[in-house]
Amino acid sequence: MAKMSLERIVFVVLGCWVGLLSLACMIIFWLLTSQLVLSILMMLPFTMLFSYVAMVQYSRLLGFYIGINGHLDAIINGDHRRRVRRRFEHGLGFDIQDKLINLSKEIHLAHTRYDQSKLIIYDLLEELDLPMLILNEKSQLIRANGAFSNFTGYAWQLQQKKLADRFGLHRVGETWEFTDFDINKRWLIRHSKLYHDGKAHELLIFIDQHSTIRKTQTEAWQKLIRVIKHEIGNSLTPIQSLSLSLSENEPLTPGGQKILSIIHKRAVGLQSFINAYVQCSKRPEPNYRLTSIKNVYQRIKVLFPEGKLVLDGDLIEFVSDPALLEQTLINLIKNAFEASEAEQLVVLRCFTKSNQVFIEVADRGCGIQNLENIQTPFYSTKENGQGLGLELCRSLIESQQGELHIKNRKNEKGAIARITLPLHHPSSPHKG
Numbered sequence: 001m002a003k004m005s006l007e008r009i010v011f012v013v014l015g016c017w018v019g020l021l022s023l024a025c026m027i028i029f030w031l032l033t034s035q036l037v038l039s040i041l042m043m044l045p046f047t048m049l050f051s052y053v054a055m056v057q058y059s060r061l062l063g064f065y066i067g068i069n070g071h072l073d074a075i076i077n078g079d080h081r082r083r084v085r086r087r088f089e090h091g092l093g094f095d096i097q098d099k100l101i102n103l104s105k106e107i108h109l110a111h112t113r114y115d116q117s118k119l120i121i122y123d124l125l126e127e128l129d130l131p132m133l134i135l136n137e138k139s140q141l142i143r144a145n146g147a148f149s150n151f152t153g154y155a156w157q158l159q160q161k162k163l164a165d166r167f168g169l170h171r172v173g174e175t176w177e178f179t180d181f182d183i184n185k186r187w188l189i190r191h192s193k194l195y196h197d198g199k200a201h202e203l204l205i206f207i208d209q210h211s212t213i214r215k216t217q218t219e220a221w222q223k224l225i226r227v228i229k230h231e232i233g234n235s236l237t238p239i240q241s242l243s244l245s246l247s248e249n250e251p252l253t254p255g256g257q258k259i260l261s262i263i264h265k266r267a268v269g270l271q272s273f274i275n276a277y278v279q280c281s282k283r284p285e286p287n288y289r290l291t292s293i294k295n296v297y298q299r300i301k302v303l304f305p306e307g308k309l310v311l312d313g314d315l316i317e318f319v320s321d322p323a324l325l326e327q328t329l330i331n332l333i334k335n336a337f338e339a340s341e342a343e344q345l346v347v348l349r350c351f352t353k354s355n356q357v358f359i360e361v362a363d364r365g366c367g368i369q370n371l372e373n374i375q376t377p378f379y380s381t382k383e384n385g386q387g388l389g390l391e392l393c394r395s396l397i398e399s400q401q402g403e404l405h406i407k408n409r410k411n412e413k414g415a416i417a418r419i420t421l422p423l424h425h426p427s428s429p430h431k432g
Contacts, residue, residue, distance in 0.1 A: 042247050071100055129207040134194060140173075140202065151206065153355035160408040168354075169204070176204055183354060186210050210403065235271040240267045286321035286400045293350040293359070296322060300329055300348075308338045313349040318357045320421055324396045325359075328404070331393050332361040332417045339365030339415065357421045364414035368406065397421070 002172040025046045029039035122143070125132050131151040133144040140163055144156035152159065152167060164170070168179045169189075175190055178184035187206050194203040243264040247257060297311045329348070336346040340363045349360040394404045409416060 004359075005235065007115055018047065018051050068096065068100060071104070117296075133167075133204050135164055135202045135204065136203065148206075148424060150424055151355070168311075179356065217429050236267045236271045238266060240271070242269065270277065284324065284396070284399055286324060287317050288400075289322055290317055291322045291325065292317050292318045293348075296326055296329065297348055300326060300333065303330060304333065306334075308343065308345045309333060309348060311315055311348050311350075313351045316350060316352060316357070318352075318421065318423055320357075320400055320402075324400065326420075328393045328396045329359070329361065330418065331390075335390075336361050336363035336365065336415075336417070339363055339367075341365070352423060355423045357419075357423050358419070359419040361417045362414065364409075364412070367408045 025042075026039050029042045030036055033039060033042075125143075125145045128145065129147050131145070131148040133148050133156070134142050136142050140161045141156065141159055142158075143160070149156045155294045159166075164176075165179075167185065170179055176189045178189070180186060186209060188209050190205040190207060192203050194201050243260045247264065248259045292315075293313075294311070294315045297309075301309050311409055333346055333348070340346060344364050347360070347362045349358075349362060351358050390406070392403075397419055400421055402419060404417065404419055406415060406417045408414070
């Protein structure tokens with residue numbers, strides 16, 4: 001048996017009701033008049049009255065049904081402000097209307113709370129310094145944070161609806177990776193499911209593994225130097241004071257005087273060394289400005305009048321702290337000239353790749369022995385070196401969210417110090 005719609009069922013029920021009432025009226029008139037034709041004629045006005053009442057009720061019920069259906073459609077489509085028109089003041093119809101109104105209010109309240117929670121999540125994403133993005137079911141970007149904008153070099157709002165592969169991302173099984181080998185080696189991608197506007201999306205978080213390791217190392221060294229400063233520094237102060245007092249106030253042999261002088265000088269030297277490294281471990285706050293590599297080169301070149309320093313690569317402009325960058329380059333170029341023979345060139349090279357600035361100082365000297373220890377604090381290959389120069393350089397670059405790496409040339413003599421900086425930073429319009 002075919003299923004009937006609700007409208008047809010109501011129509012059939014009301015039709016049967018009209019037919020039964022009309023038949024009852026005809027029977028009553030026939031019993032009273034004993035004339036069938038007259039009874040039928042007298043029944044017709046009542047039949048029309050019953051039909052009119054039935055149609056009014058049918059229209060009322062049909063309007064109630066259409067109203068409920070429209071209200072449910074509005075809820076499904078996210079319109080929770082629509083209200084049900086009350087067509088009944090009591091009975092089952094009134095209960096249904098009342099429950100729909102309460103349901104709409106509850107859904108509206110839940111949706112408001114959801115919107116507030118979503119805004120809180122977005123605010124939290126924006127505050128975090130890890131690049132984050134949200135992809136829809138088509139792997140299109142629908143949301144990201146400021147750190148992601150810095151990572152790509154463009155505001156994420158201008159990149160909405162772009163596919164993940166436009167950002168160098170591709171799916172490998174259930175995980176995500178970068179298509180670029182070097183970037184993939186450095187950045188780890190964490191991902192999880194995220195329900196956004198009722199749909200399952202993916203949240204991707206980029207974690208800089210090098211930065212995390214380096215941060216752990218820096219914290220360990222800073223903790224160590226604090227211990228050294230406290231424990232050794234507290235001992236050096238009385239040693240300096242006592243050695244100076246004995247030397248000035250006590251009669252000593254020339255040999256004893258010499259020994260006390262050596263003790264005093266070594267204590268002062270060690271204290272100066274500790275203070276220098278404590279100062280080195282404190283990262284300065286960068287003052288970002290528009291920086292021209294050509295201007296930086298011209299200012300540095302005058303400091304090495306006898307050295308052959310040449311500029312190669314792109315004459316680009318980028319955002320950095322010019323003072324911190326120049327100090328770093330001066331130290332690296334000085335090291336390059338010291339490792340090179342007379343008349344050998346030292347090349348300052350600059351180029352961009354993947355929204356990063358690369359600045360290299362390359363020489364053709366003897367290269368670096370024990371390369372794995374070259375950036376370890378206190379380690380030096382120089383006879384009178386303290387092992388703080390490269391540590392200071394790295395600290396200055398990392399304060400600008402950059403990196404410093406040093407390596408020997410392949411298949412030829414010499415070494416290369418490479419500085420990596422983000423291409424885009426919050427900057428002022430001044431040029432450095």
